[in-house]
Amino acid sequence: MHLSREAIVEGLQRIVGPADVITDRRILVESSVDNFRKLQNIFDVHTMPVPAAIVMARSTEQVAAILRFAGEHTINVIPRTGGTATEGGLESAVPDSIIIDGSAMNRIVDIDAYDMQATCQCGVPLQALEDRVRELGLTTGHSPQSKPVAHMGGLVATRSIGQFSTLYGGIEDMVVGLEAVFPGGIVTRIKNVPRRAAGPDIRHVVIGNEGALCFITEVTVKLFPYFPENNVFLGYTLKDMKTGFEVLRAVMVNGYKPSVARVYDPGDAGLHFSHFAADDDCVLLFMAEGPAGIAKATADGIAAIVAGFAECTRVDSAYIETWFNDLCWGPDKITAEDERIRQTLNVNRTTEISADWSSINDIYQAARARIIAEIPDITMMGGHSSHSYINGTNMYFNYFFNVVGVGPEEETAKYYLPIIGIICEETLKRGGSIVHHHGMGKARAPWVRDEYGSSYYILETLKHAFDPEGIMNKGTIFPL
Amino acid sequence: MSAVRVLVCFKVTPDFEALREADWAAAATQGVQTRYVRRVLNCFDESALELALGLSDAAARLGVTVELGALSIGGREVDPYLKTLVALGYERAARVAAGADGDIADTDAAGVGVGAAAGAAGVDGAGLDRAASGLDFAPAVVASIIASYVLRADHSDLLVLGCRSGPGDGGTVPFRVAEALGWPCLTRVTSIEPLGDGRLRVGAMVDDGLLRVTLRPPCVLAVGNALVSHLRAPTLKDRLERRERRIDVLAAADLGLDIAAELRREACVPTALETIDRRRRGAVIAGATPRDKARTLFDSYLSDLIETL
Ligand SMILES: Cc1cc2nc3c(=O)[nH]c(=O)nc-3n(C[C@H](O)[C@H](O)[C@H](O)COP(=O)(O)OP(=O)(O)OC[C@H]3O[C@@H](n4cnc5c(N)ncnc54)[C@H](O)[C@@H]3O)c2cc1C
Numbered sequence: 001m002h003l004s005r006e007a008i009v010e011g012l013q014r015i016v017g018p019a020d021v022i023t024d025r026r027i028l029v030e031s032s033v034d035n036f037r038k039l040q041n042i043f044d045v046h047t048m049p050v051p052a053a054i055v056m057a058r059s060t061e062q063v064a065a066i067l068r069f070a071g072e073h074t075i076n077v078i079p080r081t082g083g084t085a086t087e088g089g090l091e092s093a094v095p096d097s098i099i100i101d102g103s104a105m106n107r108i109v110d111i112d113a114y115d116m117q118a119t120c121q122c123g124v125p126l127q128a129l130e131d132r133v134r135e136l137g138l139t140t141g142h143s144p145q146s147k148p149v150a151h152m153g154g155l156v157a158t159r160s161i162g163q164f165s166t167l168y169g170g171i172e173d174m175v176v177g178l179e180a181v182f183p184g185g186i187v188t189r190i191k192n193v194p195r196r197a198a199g200p201d202i203r204h205v206v207i208g209n210e211g212a213l214c215f216i217t218e219v220t221v222k223l224f225p226y227f228p229e230n231n232v233f234l235g236y237t238l239k240d241m242k243t244g245f246e247v248l249r250a251v252m253v254n255g256y257k258p259s260v261a262r263v264y265d266p267g268d269a270g271l272h273f274s275h276f277a278a279d280d281d282c283v284l285l286f287m288a289e290g291p292a293g294i295a296k297a298t299a300d301g302i303a304a305i306v307a308g309f310a311e312c313t314r315v316d317s318a319y320i321e322t323w324f325n326d327l328c329w330g331p332d333k334i335t336a337e338d339e340r341i342r343q344t345l346n347v348n349r350t351t352e353i354s355a356d357w358s359s360i361n362d363i364y365q366a367a368r369a370r371i372i373a374e375i376p377d378i379t380m381m382g383g384h385s386s387h388s389y390i391n392g393t394n395m396y397f398n399y400f401f402n403v404v405g406v407g408p409e410e411e412t413a414k415y416y417l418p419i420i421g422i423i424c425e426e427t428l429k430r431g432g433s434i435v436h437h438h439g440m441g442k443a444r445a446p447w448v449r450d451e452y453g454s455s456y457y458i459l460e461t462l463k464h465a466f467d468p469e470g471i472m473n474k475g476t477i478f479p480l
Numbered sequence: 481m482s483a484v485r486v487l488v489c490f491k492v493t494p495d496f497e498a499l500r501e502a503d504w505a506a507a508a509t510q511g512v513q514t515r516y517v518r519r520v521l522n523c524f525d526e527s528a529l530e531l532a533l534g535l536s537d538a539a540a541r542l543g544v545t546v547e548l549g550a551l552s553i554g555g556r557e558v559d560p561y562l563k564t565l566v567a568l569g570y571e572r573a574a575r576v577a578a579g580a581d582g583d584i585a586d587t588d589a590a591g592v593g594v595g596a597a598a599g600a601a602g603v604d605g606a607g608l609d610r611a612a613s614g615l616d617f618a619p620a621v622v623a624s625i626i627a628s629y630v631l632r633a634d635h636s637d638l639l640v641l642g643c644r645s646g647p648g649d650g651g652t653v654p655f656r657v658a659e660a661l662g663w664p665c666l667t668r669v670t671s672i673e674p675l676g677d678g679r680l681r682v683g684a685m686v687d688d689g690l691l692r693v694t695l696r697p698p699c700v701l702a703v704g705n706a707l708v709s710h711l712r713a714p715t716l717k718d719r720l721e722r723r724e725r726r727i728d729v730l731a732a733a734d735l736g737l738d739i740a741a742e743l744r745r746e747a748c749v750p751t752a753l754e755t756i757d758r759r760r761r762g763a764v765i766a767g768a769t770p771r772d773k774a775r776t777l778f779d780s781y782l783s784d785l786i787e788t789l
Contacts, residue, residue: 318516326497326517343710381716402712
């Protein structure tokens with residue numbers, strides 16, 4: 001039976017107590033969107049259905065009870081931890097949803113410096129975990145720009161990736177085991193082992209589920225020794241992205257594992273590097289890390305490879321090191337950026353895709369050219385590649401536009417979605433993936449069938465099997 | 481009514497936010513190494529640049545022409561900002577390349593005009609850097625460059641600039657320029673509106689509130705903590721349309737100035753830097769429930785405070 005908002009709140013209060021059920025209208029309204037429709041919060045114009053309540057879960061048992069309750073009454077639930085989602089994963093697509101907030105489940109359960117793994121609850125901010133393991137001379141190796149604000153549950157749920165991915169991999173390479181609660185309140189624990197071949201790797205049902213299959217309550221990630229004193233930075237300027245991609249490819253296929261390997265196009269480079277790069281320069285940069293011998297050999301090997309590309313000019317490494325030290329975004333930068341948008345109506349958006357080496361430059365060029373030609377009011381259209389693999393790389397499109405002639409609530413329809421559409425089209429046309437690391441959310445869900453092709457059968461079957469009532473984060477990954 | 485000729489002066493500074501704790505710790509003995517950090521518009525100047533654009537928009541609605549110009553003193557890192565301003569509608573864009581070791585040249589090619597004396601000498605990046613930092617603590621020299629530019633080259637009648645800028649942060653440049661020009665100077669400006677008859681209505685902070693005055697240029701307006709603090713962005717189309725517009729690069733000598741000599745006369749010389757310890761005491765309040773925590777907060781920290789009020 002369909003429950004009223006009041007009955008939903010009462011039901012939740014019975015499970016967690018009244019203090020942990022948030023019904024403050026303002027907070028609910030703000031929680032109806034995430035960064036995908038951030039203009040709605042910046043300008044306080046809201047169009048999405050208002051959730052019925054936010055429930056602060058404090059234990060796995062509570063999460064299980066909430067999911068049972070939601071299942072019995074077919075109430076949509078939206079899992080949330082850090083709240084930094086960029087693709088609409090936190091948006092309330094239907095009225096009277098319950099946001100299950102795991103940020104109070106913020107205990108670091110165990111740090112095991114012998115077996116080199118750390119276990120923490122879903123609401124532990126990555127920064128908090130990283131700070132703790134650093135005290136032991138260790139690192140998680142995970143450093144998304146949102147490290148100060150994103151939490152472990154969300155980071156696993158979105159298949160996030162960090163700045164040092166070329167060495168440490170994405171979150172999927174770091175998670176050893178986890179605990180997750182499925183609809184019906186079924187608690188599942190996947191044990192922590194180095195590897196196993198006992199059937200399919202079921203971690204991948206959970207990693208990247210974006211709250212559309214289950215709620216992640218606990219994760220165990222690998223730890224690595226931390227040798228910041230050995231870090232070596234390399235930076236270059238060059239004139240075209242095609243060469244930049246070629247250099248990245250050469251580094252990867254020659255077997256080097258820098259922690260960072262990036263190439264910025266002139267537009268994007270202008271935002272970061274105008275103090276040493278000309279305005280038509282691309283910027284190529286690397287960081288090598290690890291034990292002294294490895295870091296040095298990696299940096300020397302890369303320097304030798306780049307020396308083979310006459311168009312690359314070396315710049316002082318201190319530029320790159322200094323830039324790197326200030327790359328993460330905490331609440332201060334996020335607030336400052338919101339204020340900039342409020343005053344100028346100049347909005348910065350990003351869309352990240354991946355493709356093989358043969359296609360990436362074509363996708364970059366084609367999408368960029370089309371966006372400039374087809375979308376009005378663009379003030380910057382650029383991007384960078386920041387995560388490379390043996391067979392290809394990603395492209396992180398970074399673009400700004402002025403919102404002209406429409407209200408803040410229409411920004412996504414007039415600008416953001418058409419741009420995403422162009423990027424998805426150009427990527428799919430050439431066999432790439434439309435999402436490299438932010439998740440499908442609701443923003444790119446309309447393209448899910450094209451993304452998966454015949455393998456959509458597997459994905460869809462997971463949804464039917466684990467969430468038969470369709471209560472998990474409606475509209476996310478699977479379009480309404 | 482004749483057009484108002486506005487000149488906005490701005491400085492491109494290192495982004496101090498991007499420096500690490502360790503960089504500041506080393507400051508006392510070695511100075512602050514800012515060469516490697518990204519550059520940003522000095523925040524007060526950014527307000528000034530946007531307020532001037534707003535003034536121009538409002539004047540256009542009243543049928544009055546406002547001709548905008550922008551001037552900066554510095555190295556090549558300023559040029560992208562000048563190009564942005566040109567794309568936004570600044571009709572005049574100039575950079576004075578001037579420094580501690582005499583006239584500084586800029587060898588940049590595309591779209592950048594080079595002043596006569598500037599073209600003569602070639603100086604490398606390090607020279608530009610030294611030059612820029614040489615002027616950081618030389619407000620008299622900066623003011624004389626600006627005043628000379630207004631009198632000899634630009635002939636503007638309204639000068640808008642930020643009230644101060646890092647790293648010197650002395651806040652005297654607007655006063656010195658006003659004195660050199662013999663113009664009145666209004667400080668802590670937060671808004672500038674046209675009245676349509678050649679006069680401006682200017683808002684400025686004073687200790688007890690907001691002052692609104694009506695004034696007629698020429699004058700110097702030093703912008704303070706304005707609510708308008710971000711510069712709008714030009715579209716790629718705007719950039720394309722105005723990309724051939726010239727940026728004037730002048731040497732100080734073009735303005736009849738001998739910077740080396742002026743610097744020797746500069747009274748203010750930085751001798752040492754001290755970091756301020758801004759750490760505050762803090763405690764994490766423990767408690768089983770928010771109610772318990774609120775109770776502890778009240779009993780241990782707030783109740784005494786409330787009593788003393
Ligand atoms: C400034 C900024 C920089 C960023 N940089 C990066 C970057 O470098 N790399 C990167 O990968 N991403 C980046 N992101 C995106 C974002 O930080 C990541 O997607 C992050 O993983 C989200 O974590 P969160 O804890 O904030 O999750 P939330 O925002 O709370 O949720 C994200 C998604 O996961 C689901 N979810 C959250 N918690 C759970 C849970 N416990 N169980 C099941 N589902 C859950 C939600 O329903 C939602 O769909 C950035 C975002 C911002 C705002």
